[in-house]
Amino acid sequence: MNEARERRMRRAQFTLGAAYVLLAWLSSNAGGYLPAIQLLYAMPMIYGMLGLDRTRLAVLTAFALITHGTALFMLVERDHHLNAPELWAQFAALALVFAWCGFAAGSVLRLRERLAEARRALHDSNEAATDRASRDPLTGAYHHRHLMEVLEREIARAERGGKPLSIARADLDGLGALNQAHGHAAGDIALKRFAQATFSVLRNVDILGRHGGKEFLVIMPDTDLKGSLVAAARLRAAVAREPIPEADGRKHLSCTLGVAEHRKGENTRLVIGRAEAALNYAKAAGRDQVVALDAAGKPLSMEPA
DSSP states (O other): OHHHHHHHHHHHHHHHHHHHHHHHHHHTGGGHHHHHHOOOOOOOOHHHHOOOOHHHHHHHHHHHHHHHHHHHHHHHOOOOOOOOOHHHHHHHHHHHHHHHHHHHHHHHHHHHHHHHHHHHHHHHHHHHHHHHHHTTTTTTOOOHHHHHHHHHHHHHHHHHHHHHHHHEEEEEEEEEHHHHOOOOOHHHHHHHHHHHHHHHHHHTEEEEEESSSEEEEEEEEEHOOOOOOOOHHHHHHHHOOOEEEEETTTEEEEEEEEEEEEOTTTOHHHHHHHHHHHHHHHHTTTTTSSEEOOOSSSSSEEEEO
């Protein structure tokens, strides 16, 4: 955006400079119409006040005064009957007008900067409000609806660019037992700690969303199956370091993950279904591990607790 604005200002400065060259030529051949032509000098300057910064406006003002002064000198040299003091008094008045325009331009520029800052603040505020509305207030993970929208966009991007895309379905182990033993407040703490541990190991481009009560979905753009298995194992290890009140002999959280890489032509339902199949396999195998399934439905990778 800054580069585009810079190009616009350069074009405006060139155009206004050309306008002052034309006005100077008209002034040097104006004869009795010189006062009327001098009035036209204000028009490009007013436009410059609205479209140029201080430095460019100062350069444009100096250029206009130099060209106009040169035109007046040529006019006086050619016609000695002209009232030279009156012409130079008009020139001085024009210089004062330009000086006032420069002062006013500073006020316009400050106002424009304040408006731009207000627009940025409003935009940031709207984005922050939208982001808060899209997140689960307990865990900070995205809601299911927003999560599916993001996954659809990432699938479309992966299809267009031929880039890999993987997801992981994560299930927080033993949440029901924890709720029974210590109440739902303890379960909420466990969910918060799970989310915090997950956020601590995810990249900035990864997305964590709540897919159900104790199930989460991690979207990993530009990540193939091998990379996603490594990321899922790192996530499982981070969660395992989180302490919880003792329930059924457990003192730390654990989670089970099913991983799947998006295949060309797959929609959200199919890739999530394959991740769920891997998750179910991991649950049946004893939980607290990471599993991916190959095309034949066999475990491609399994990390036991």
